[in-house]
Amino acid sequence: xxxxxxxxxxxxxxxxxxxxxxxxxxxxxxxxxxxxxxxxxxxxxxxxxxxxxxxxxxxxxxxxxxxxxxxxxxxxxxxxxxxxxxxxxxxxxxxxxxxxxxxxxxxxxxxxxxxxxxxxxxxxxxxxxxxxxxxxxxxxxxxxxxxxxxxxxxxxxxxxxxxxxxxxxxxxxxxxxxxxxxxxxxxxxxxxxxxxxxxxxxxxxxxxxxxxxxxxxxxxxxxxxxxxxxxxxxxxxxxxxxxxxxxxxxxxxxxxxxxxxxxxxxxxxxxxxxxxxxxxxxxxxxxxxxxxxxxxxxxxxxxxxxxxxxxxxxxxxxxxxxxxxxxxxxxxxxxxxxxxxxxxxxxxxxxxxxxxxxxxxxxxxxxxxxxxxxxxxxxxxxxxxxxxxxxxxxxxxxxxxxxxxxxxxxxxxxxxxxxxxxxxxxxxxxxxxxxxxxxxxxxxxxxxxxxxxxxxxxxxxxxxxxxxxxxxxxxxxxxxxxxxxxxxxxxxxxxxxxxx
Numbered sequence: 053x054x055x056x057x058x059x060x061x062x063x064x065x066x067x068x069x070x071x072x073x074x075x076x077x078x079x080x081x082x083x084x085x086x087x088x089x090x091x092x093x094x095x096x097x098x099x100x101x102x103x104x105x106x107x108x109x110x111x112x113x114x115x116x117x118x119x120x121x122x123x124x125x126x127x128x129x130x131x132x133x134x135x136x137x138x139x140x141x142x143x144x145x146x147x148x149x150x151x152x153x154x155x156x157x158x159x160x161x162x163x164x165x166x167x168x169x170x171x172x173x174x175x176x177x178x179x180x181x182x183x184x185x186x187x188x189x190x191x192x193x194x195x196x197x198x199x200x201x202x203x204x205x206x207x208x209x210x211x212x213x214x215x216x217x218x219x220x221x222x223x224x225x226x227x228x229x230x231x232x233x234x235x236x237x238x239x240x241x242x243x244x245x246x247x248x249x250x251x252x253x254x255x256x257x258x259x260x261x262x263x264x265x266x267x268x269x270x271x272x273x274x275x276x277x278x279x280x281x282x283x284x285x286x287x288x289x290x291x292x293x294x295x296x297x298x299x300x301x302x303x304x305x306x307x308x309x310x311x312x313x314x315x316x317x318x319x320x321x322x323x324x325x326x327x328x329x330x331x332x333x334x335x336x337x338x339x340x341x342x343x344x345x346x347x348x349x350x351x352x353x354x355x356x357x358x359x360x361x362x363x364x365x366x367x368x369x370x371x372x373x374x375x376x377x378x379x380x381x382x383x384x385x386x387x388x389x390x391x392x393x394x395x396x397x398x399x400x401x402x403x404x405x406x407x408x409x410x411x412x413x414x415x416x417x418x419x420x421x422x423x424x425x426x427x428x429x430x431x432x433x434x435x436x437x438x439x440x441x442x443x444x445x446x447x448x449x450x451x452x453x454x455x456x457x458x459x460x461x462x463x464x465x466x467x468x469x470x471x472x473x474x475x476x477x478x479x480x481x482x483x484x485x486x487x488x489x490x491x492x493x494x495x496x497x498x499x500x501x502x503x504x505x506x507x508x509x510x511x512x513x514x515x516x517x518x519x520x521x522x523x524x525x526x527x528x529x530x531x532x533x534x535x536x537x538x539x540x541x542x543x544x545x546x547x548x549x550x551x552x
Contacts, residue, residue, distance in 0.1 A: 054123040058490030061129030061209045066105030068113045069486045075510025081112035093153040096146040114277035124497035126285040126489030128293035129209030131229040134187040137204035148187045153405040155186035165247045176235045176333035181405045184230035217266030220256040226289035228334035259286040261337030262495035285496035287489045288337030296488030298453045299511035305451040310458030314351025316438040318344045330401040346400035346438020351431045352457045354393045378421035385530045388413045391430030400438045406549040432471045433534045452476045470523035480512040
């Protein structure tokens with residue numbers, strides 16, 4: 053039976069998985085790497101760290117299976133990041149990541165040049181700090197010497213593709229997150245490029261998710277323990293690839309992913325646009341389809357922040373499981389404690405890079421368990437913000453599939469079911485974006501007829517958590533208070549940001 057390799061260039065590490073032709077995962081590996089914040093609001097990584105991590109993870113899985121049976125490679129990774137290369141394809145500076153917030157002025161500049169309404173009409177989204185286009189403009193505005201060297205701009209996973217195959221290519225789903233793509237044409241927008249002064253030759257060729265973009269170079273194959281010439285599939289941005297792996301390939305089902313960021317993802321057979329830009333609309337990794345996406349910038353990242361902060365006080369052995377157990381001892385609503393998860397600014401629904409996190413309602417009664425539960429609930433309330441907008445736009449959200457840390461935790465699954473007031477399911481194989489990339493490799497090499505065939509044969513629901521009526525009622529009350537807090541605190545959040 054053929055094997056397929058999926059590679060995910062994530063924010064915290066590179067993950068490699070191998071699955072067989074029935075979608076069973078036979079090997080996984082993860083290699084972590086750091087994130088750098090040289091200034092407030094900045095978030096960067098070294099592309100060389102991605103490549104080192106990817107090689108480590110690939111070698112590990114290649115040794116765990118019969119690598120001669122691997123017949124295709126699919127790529128996925130964190131969206132929106134900018135890898136700036138010179139004419140010799142050398143990295144010019146550290147990559148700016150999806151959660152980097154330095155480009156507020158550039159977003160205003162882009163909006164002025166293209167027009168707020170026109171941006172949404174063409175690209176499906178307003179100019180946001182996380183996207184790639186503002187990063188290119190920032191490089192021109194702030195690092196002219198580096199900008200003068202610019203010859204190529206790639207997304208994170210596509211830098212790895214370049215090193216593996218020598219080909220500069222991207223998929224339309226990840227490409228749509230640059231703000232440079234016409235969603236209807238599924239190709240770059242000549243109008244946006246012209247108005248922003250961005251050279252089309254800097255950008256990689258776009259392909260549909262299952263398409264073959266190139267083949268593994270012989271020297272790289274030898275170093276990784278793989279066969280030379282393996283087809284490398286376009287793949288998808290992490291969210292669209294994860295949606296393949298969770299079966300979000302038709303209307304009705306949505307995924308709720310809690311990783312470093314949090315995402316609610318819904319499939320659409322037609323272009324559905326939020327005129328206010330609160331939801332993202334991108335091309336899907338399913339050819340000819342689109343998706344809507346709500347994003348919480350600090351989801352699992354907020355939980356990690358709490359753990360790491362408490363560890364600094366001396367609780368060095370404190371684990372996520374410890375925090376979750378403490379949170380489970382606290383009733384729904386955390387006894388009047390609410391957490392706003394805006395530690396990195398926020399996208400959905402506020403589109404505010406200067407939003408700030410907060411605990412509201414602290415009393416002497418509250419301890420670590422209350423804080424842990426409030427963080428989990430605050431993140432889930434933020435995801436509900438996106439679900440509520442989808443419901444307002446007529447997008448069905450009755451079948452929620454939980455992935456990431458929010459899917460692995462029974463407490464967090466129940467919390468989602470109660471806060472969303474919808475059944476929440478988990479799947480037999482939940483390996484996130486890398487799994488979807490591997491399935492796309494199976495489609496691109498002809499093992500599966502199409503994406504729907506891959507999903508029907510490989511994606512299986514194994515358990516469903518139902519909402520509890522009492523908790524739903526309680527959370528509706530707390531959510532109403534949560535929703536008002538941003539409006540009450542917004543001006544003070546911005547004033548505090550101005551002091552830094």
